Amino acid sequence: GAYLAFRRLWRMMQTPVLLCVVACLAACAGYLLDWATRMFIVFRETLVPSNQLDEARPLAYACVCFSFVMASAMLTQFLCPLAAGGGVPEMKTVLSGSINPALLSPLLVVVKLSGLVLAVAAGLSVGKEGPLIHVSCALAELVMAMPAFRYIRVNAPHRLEILTCACAAGVAASFGSAFGATLFSVEITSTCYIVSGLARAFATATVVALIYWCWGTEVISGLFSDNVSQGMPFAPTDLLLWALLGVLCGLVGWAFVSAISGVSQWRNRITRSALGPKVQRGRRLMICALFTTLVIPLSYWELRYFERWSTTGQKALVDHLFAPRVLGVSYELALFVPIKALAILLSVTQPLPVGLFAPVFLLGAAFGRLFGEVARYANLSMGLMHLTFQPWEFAVIGAAALSGSITRAVSTAIIVFEMSGENCLRLPLGLAVLIAHTIASRFTKGAYDSLVDTNSAPYLPTLPPQAYLVEVESIMVPAANLPFLSLSTTYSAASRLLRQHTPTTCAVIPVVQTVTDMVLVGAVLRRDLELAV
Template sequence: METSRTSQLSMQSLLDSSRISCFDDSRNSMVIITDVISGINDASKFRPLLNNTSNKKPNKLYRICLNPQLWLILTLISVLATIYVYCIDYLCLSLFMARINLVKGLSWYFQIPLWFAFSFMFAIIAASCGKFISQDAEGSGIPEIKAIIGGVELKRYLSYLTLTSKTVGLIAASAAGLSIGREGPFVHISCILADKIATMPLFRAIMSPALHKQILATAVAVGVSSTFGSPIGGLLFSIEVTATYYNVSNLWKSLYTATLCCLLFEFFGIDELTNLITSRHYAEAVLGPQLIPFIFQGLIFGVIGSCFVFLVGQLIEFKKSNGNFWLFQRYTYTICVCFICAFIVYVFDIYKHGDRLMIKYMFQPESVEESLGNNAIVNMVAYSIGKFIMTLMSISCPIPCGVFTPIFALGAATGRLYGELCNYMFDSTHPGVYALIGAACLASSVTHTISVIVIVFELSGQISYLPFMLVGVLCSYSITTLLSNGIYDMLISLKKIPYMPTIKKKEFYSSAAKNVMRSIKPLHNVTSMKHLWNTVAMNIKDLHSIPITDDSSIIIGEVTLLDLVKFIYEEYLKIRSNLINRSTYDRYFEIFYESYLDEFNHVCIEQCCEILKQFNRNDDFTEPELKRFWLTKVMIQYSINLEISPLTVTEDAAISKIHYLFVVLNLSQVYVTSRGQLSGVITRDSFLKNDEAINTY
């Protein structure tokens, strides 16, 4: 026991002697810690930066203002993402007009088969993208990006295959006539482009985990701004939907990319394709009794938004639980929804205007009859009901889709109806203002965001209606937070993405760590190569790191699974030339190495783990050199990069405190101890799976 403690103290002093504090060294006085560290797991990687032997003091002007690589990467992201999403927008609009013009002037018995054949063809293409290219492209993309920025590694969501599937599927789904938006897919696409640009060799010198997350955050702002045509509102919206805690030092980067995106649209005269709002002429408003109808409007639209989110969740859950039924198969369900949407759009001409043109008609100061004809009220009622149903069904299809624009259009139409009713009964404010506020209220209630106010004001310029907008949106937001979660949080829960949920049940704020933790088998400081192999095979699905303990179960450090995988693979390569059946062994070791890289493909991982567990138990592998390899003893603290100060909590620590640590520090896991000895581990999945401790979405 005494020997163990002595060796532990000597190791501690040896490592402490090489530590350098970034706050004590004048060479690092200009370093902003959040620019290089995105979470506690990155903290130990900060030391190489501090070991710079140069006596040259860093220049703050160069680091922020004149760093050519940083400005170049931000500019490339903004320009390439803007061009890319504009091409998608243009193709979607062209195919939408081609669908309308295809049947124009034809007899009804030619129109109907052509109309439905066009829709079915593109619906099948959209559904096939997820099956044959990448299933990760399905849905909005914002929930996954929110999780990635929050510290979850979802590598496949930022691949070229996902980009291809997202692009083709989004264009095809829009051409099929499904009621979907493009804001979520544009955010996902922008982040994929940003990830690929950030990993270019040109930017390898400045790239770090923290900067990489900041680059993804700027890409979110570009994706949102390219949808709305609103740089400031888009920036704030991107923060609300993707961040729990935001690093303010990244604000200028996101603002630069979002502004450049909108300037490019303005410079080339294509901003009319992106701007949701083009009406800017309303009478001045006076604060008074007219405020009361807007309060009721906010409350009503909050209930409508909550109902929409609830029904989307119920429909997706019902599909999952009845997935074997023929109607809910990928192609049959998508084709059925496409048939319903195509039928509604064919019967009611008001849908042929499209979402953006419909928003323009609803916001215009002129009478709505000028745009929609004498039956304008009936058409708006039909549009509101049909749009609700079509959007509800469309976003539940296995296709790339967004939700903001159709919800914004639905809110505008319903708000205009409410405004016409108020104008008829009370001779109140112009109905177009009710449409403006209705669109903001419904979008706010569905997405749980307040920044919609800024987007609407930035595009409409109606600052005199700020009190009415604030009251309406705040009422809507207050109601919907009581009744339901936001749609993005709900999708995170349904997709079982390992993003930290919010603790909702107050009785569990006093629960302890021992109620959530699970047991874990640690590694001893001296162990065999075979034990290392088995440890990785057993834990690769669930853990980020493995604790190292002494004989008394006292934690002396931790090692990441990635470092273990690399170490075992490198040691195998050293003896590979001495093996007779090396080609057979190579296959297993390649599975071993690649299994970590594909850690979030759970089906593949489970199969790999079984193969890996069986490999060193197989009697066929009796080659003496391989036997010696398995029995080789390894002293972990001197062979592998060791983190000597892993975060630990006691068994009686409150869940609320641990939850806060996970969210703020971007933790992957934390160890639980009892009287200094290892008792268990808490991971992100511990919060998600333990229904007794967390009320998931």
């Protein structure tokens, strides 16, 4: 009971846990690399101070550098020659399916990192992105070798997916960026990319970027003196609130997609093509008339209370919701969320040429703003938490998270980041969108995918996540109903068995040690058995 429940929970959680562990290890590898490099450069500076190069003999500098490089070369050539090279070409071959265990060994991790540190400290003009990608993959492989993750390891496509995520983590560990890193890893390691894995790769890279951000940028020497540190810092409460907003948006997204899908199914049943084109057309027009009649009071309400912002489409209203000034927790804002949700539901399900992104974005903005204003009110009046983010920033995050959970596209985070141009919102956006995406994915498909289903378009379905949790026990045929042989079965018993069972039900016949202990020792093809009998 309890053990089974735990096992089911673990089956569901093992991939996220594994990816978090991989992200942590990649971040640690990146940190260790930078720290060791700095230590070695300090060591070199004590031997040959670079601000006294004129006085110091150039030969001393040359000797130190030369010995560093040769140490790196010896280490590589004697201990693990496979560690030589950048790592990207190697990972490209690994991800194309030909996994060479020697390429992902623990020894390689040690040699690759220390060789790189020596090479950088020697003043060679070299980078760390390839080695970090390679090391991240090797670390992921190591973690997967643990018994807890054996189900992932034996599942070859899943194992490759985890390695892809590890590549993204490696790139994120060398650049400290999340969105670009994921794509960079896709571009340099894949030829044909399974898009469903993108969210996981994004998540892994975002965890790495988050860890780096928590450590502070002065710890990590990226390529830039990162502007992130000049942006707004955040309190742990902010992190919790982003996550909570993500969870809520995920739940709202789930409810919304289910509602759209339900109304669309009802609409399609009413206007099914068996009725003939004329009746179908009439009923479609009637649905438009009915839904519009229901929407008009809602849009009238919206127009009266938000008249200043609603007249020129939805843009001005979004601007209002994203305005830096304080709006306060108002009756209108709280009412706006359910009313708008109903209006969207009745608008986008009409058989008209309409999209759903912009209104959902607006709904998310209102929801996030409400959330932000409530958090600010709680903060001010009760002093429950320490907040650095403003309500309008929660509005931006909410808009991205809700659109992300409904369209099931994590790139919503990039779109909103690009459009807002606010660098300090990068991580919150990524985090909230990923959480909303994950929560919503547990329950339903995305809005576009579920519309593919309800419109019965010619498209191959994907298996629901529940399919991966089916236990063998629930679909197996009990051994008692199956033909089997034991090691002591006689020829006559075997030929009787062959006569009793048709070839279709038992092409392969299991062989057990004895009839009492039922230890499986092998199997025999029916064809071979027939020849033998």
